[in-house]
């Protein structure tokens with residue numbers, strides 16, 4: 001019997017179980033991280049803000065001069081089809097465009113490569129586990145690695161250049177922390193592996209405006225702040241300001257709004273979730289149900 005328990009993938013126009021989804025060992029997506037991707041959430045059986053994720057994915061492909069020869073409508077229908085096939089009502093749905101392999105043997109010219117699209121849907125992935133958030137997530141500020149400069153790798157084109165994040169995760173684990181945030185070379189807060197970072201000070205919400213992916217959840221946070229009348233500042237966020245904040249929280253497709261209780265030894269609100277982070281986390285759970293943002297998946301009966 002076919003095993004769909006790990007999820008479903010779309011590769012080369014076919015829907016296959018995740019375990020059978022493969023790419024070639026010489027694909028430049030693998031050998032050069034010459035690839036872009038995006039991840040949209042399926043919550044309670046429907047996509048949330050799928051068009052916004054597709055807009056960002058298309059912008060990332062354009063920035064990297066990738067063209068998989070698949071229309072947006074075809075990509076969207078592939079995403080719906082793999083989620084329906086997987087049966088997952090809570091899913092992490094990844095769409096990818098890789099440079100591919102050169103059609104001319106031995107070529108080192110990216111124009112010779114056959115770019116290709118593939119996608120997969122797996123059970124929902126939390127960037128910070130809910131039980132960690134419940135007991136109080138502790139964030140480390142990496143000392144031995146900085147975020148790759150934005151004029152070297154454009155963080156707004158979502159990418160697999162995760163060497164800095166992976167080093168940071170090891171450093172955080174060694175220091176006994178749950179996760180990590182990286183600074184830029186000027187000492188400003190950038191982002192973490194899979195999330196944007198926010199500070200709340202005197203009722204103002206501050207998040208970096210540069211050196212970061214413009215997260216769709218970050219955008220939702222900014223829109224929710226406007227709805228509830230919280231002032232927002234998108235600007236460089238020096239690490240000292242993060243450590244002096246009243247509250248800190250993270251945002252990600254993989255979990256929504258996630259309060260943090262400690263950053264590198266500085267404990268906020270006596271270790272309890274902050275009031276604004278809690279309010280925004282609850283509002284996010286409400287927003288993902290709003291019909292205007294949703295596309296329901298047509299699962300087999």
Ligand code: PLP
Pocket residue numbers: 039191192193194195196212213214215216217218251252253254
């Ligand atoms: N920053 C990085 C590096 C990410 O990989 C992600 C998401 O995976 C985010 C931020 C958060 O973006 P989004 O809210 O679109 O998930």
